[in-house]
Amino acid sequence: MTSRLYWMVADGWTITRFNLIGATRVPELLVFLTIQPILFVLLFVYVFGGAIQTPGFDYVDFLIPGIIVQTVTFNGITTGVGLAEDLGKGVIDRFRSLPMARSAVLAGRTAADMVRNVLTIALMLAVGFIVGFSFNAGVLEIVAGLAVMLLFGLAFSWIAALIGLSVPSAEVAQSAGFIWLFPLTFASSAFVPVATMPAVVQAFAEINPVTKTVDAVRHLFLGAPYPDAVWQSVLWSVALIAIFAPLATAKYRRTSSR
Amino acid sequence: MTELAIRAEGLAKSYGEVRALCGIDLEVPTGTILGLLGPNGAGKTTAVRILATLLRPDAGTATVGGFDVVGQADELRRHIGLAGQYAAVDETLTGLENLEMVGRLYHRKVKASRERARELLERFELTDAGGRPVKTYSGGMRRRLDLAAALVANPPIIFLDEPTTGLDPRSRRGMWDTIAERVASGTTLLLTTQYLEEADALADEIAVIDHGSVIASGTSDELKQQVGGERIELTLVDREHTAVAAAALGELSEESPVADAAAGRVVLPTRDGARMLAETVRRLDHAGVSISDLALRKPTLDDVFLKLTGHEAEVAPDSGDAAEEVAA
Numbered sequence: 001m002t003s004r005l006y007w008m009v010a011d012g013w014t015i016t017r018f019n020l021i022g023a024t025r026v027p028e029l030l031v032f033l034t035i036q037p038i039l040f041v042l043l044f045v046y047v048f049g050g051a052i053q054t055p056g057f058d059y060v061d062f063l064i065p066g067i068i069v070q071t072v073t074f075n076g077i078t079t080g081v082g083l084a085e086d087l088g089k090g091v092i093d094r095f096r097s098l099p100m101a102r103s104a105v106l107a108g109r110t111a112a113d114m115v116r117n118v119l120t121i122a123l124m125l126a127v128g129f130i131v132g133f134s135f136n137a138g139v140l141e142i143v144a145g146l147a148v149m150l151l152f153g154l155a156f157s158w159i160a161a162l163i164g165l166s167v168p169s170a171e172v173a174q175s176a177g178f179i180w181l182f183p184l185t186f187a188s189s190a191f192v193p194v195a196t197m198p199a200v201v202q203a204f205a206e207i208n209p210v211t212k213t214v215d216a217v218r219h220l221f222l223g224a225p226y227p228d229a230v231w232q233s234v235l236w237s238v239a240l241i242a243i244f245a246p247l248a249t250a251k252y253r254r255t256s257s258r
Numbered sequence: 259m260t261e262l263a264i265r266a267e268g269l270a271k272s273y274g275e276v277r278a279l280c281g282i283d284l285e286v287p288t289g290t291i292l293g294l295l296g297p298n299g300a301g302k303t304t305a306v307r308i309l310a311t312l313l314r315p316d317a318g319t320a321t322v323g324g325f326d327v328v329g330q331a332d333e334l335r336r337h338i339g340l341a342g343q344y345a346a347v348d349e350t351l352t353g354l355e356n357l358e359m360v361g362r363l364y365h366r367k368v369k370a371s372r373e374r375a376r377e378l379l380e381r382f383e384l385t386d387a388g389g390r391p392v393k394t395y396s397g398g399m400r401r402r403l404d405l406a407a408a409l410v411a412n413p414p415i416i417f418l419d420e421p422t423t424g425l426d427p428r429s430r431r432g433m434w435d436t437i438a439e440r441v442a443s444g445t446t447l448l449l450t451t452q453y454l455e456e457a458d459a460l461a462d463e464i465a466v467i468d469h470g471s472v473i474a475s476g477t478s479d480e481l482k483q484q485v486g487g488e489r490i491e492l493t494l495v496d497r498e499h500t501a502v503a504a505a506a507l508g509e510l511s512e513e514s515p516v517a518d519a520a521a522g523r524v525v526l527p528t529r530d531g532a533r534m535l536a537e538t539v540r541r542l543d544h545a546g547v548s549i550s551d552l553a554l555r556k557p558t559l560d561d562v563f564l565k566l567t568g569h570e571a572e573v574a575p576d577s578g579d580a581a582e583e584v585a586a
Contacts, residue, residue: 007365010365011362011363014359014362014363018348018351018355018359021350021351021355022348022350022351023350025350025351025391026350089346089349090342090343090346091346091347091348093307093312093340093342093346094340094342094346094360094407095363096311096312097310097311097312097335097338097339097340098335098360098363098364099332099335099336099363099364099365100363100364100365104363
């Protein structure tokens, strides 16, 4: 049993390591993954920002946590697309014919994508500082805020992993991974205060895990008064991982690349 | 009594309505090469996928290296290597990194993995390219790397699913040499192919598979005896001379020539066509028959199928192997 656990971790790390080595050879991917959110930052700050009232905050402070959380959920799609590509190329077949841990390919890949998310978050914070964002918190809170976002991103990587293993091609994984994230991330507190939305949307936005996570990060980065959002967000992330990691792993075991 | 490295009994698999395998039996003695020969969609890939533990059979049992493909899949995987129809290597990694990663995943130590990777690159003439990302490799180089990856752990049993499909004829022959010299020695090999020539060049035994069933099996010679071996085909300038030509070639081969007077064609079954070609021309010349076309034909998969099934090797458009193609 201990050796089983050891190989789960060791094999997962092997996958993570080589995945990251491969990622350094396609820096374009990180650049393109980051250009869109940076454009969003600029558009929202300089185009919509003036029209959006965010009592208690400068709009740029309000926006940055929201937009980073959105970006992190979008980045999960890379996990799904990568797996769909590997499936199409037969790479997954090779892995499945090796005496390695059954969980390693997915765990290793989601972990690698979490490392990528660290870079994305750093880049976006840098852009945030340039357009006027500033923290109102101690180091511990900032670190906690980063951890909350990374955990949330990991949960979405696992969801995307299941999608990537279930669809016929990388292209489908791309659009199937994307389409539902738009309503999910926009009907949340990410860009505008939930209170301004019509009742039905508001009801959805209030239970939306994206709202919980954005509020948690606003609490930790800016001292906004939502302490409960922190554990609620963590609970959402843990629950999503607890549901989707086993589902994706079961799918991987059965998947016979078709 | 020979030991069996691979043994399958009544393997069956369906994809929804499509029956990809209808209960096949296979036996591969240790250290020998079995060629699984059939057209696209015959069920070859499905069979390999079941034996390599990628797919569970709907019915039937199989053991590989003495391990059950369903019940002892984890243990079984330590003893096999698989190289697929599509070169299953990571394009962003270098050749060296690909092999090193596979070594690590076979649970070899870091240093041993790297040494083995170097050794294999050299053996497969990829040393110079070993430090370059695979996306810069040619098709033939990728296949060689894929094959090398299957050998990382020195497995006693290797599956090669259509190792030369999509390669140009020159790379194909190079691949045959590579397989014959570097893969086959001592290991048990199950190879799938669409080319009779390939099975002939590499396999000890051949099993012909069509629509999910084995329809013939035996050594290459046995199979050719059933199908008919090489033949010399000639077309005459003047159809009137057909009978004269057939008579002139009468005792040349063990089998008598078949004359088609209406088409002005004569077909001579033969075992040693290349040598007999010259004699054929000489005799015809002597008999005063001029020919417009002369060819030495080797039996193809189509001939095998025509003979064995009465229909040509055909790809059922929506058969299980449309899935197989996307798959592997």
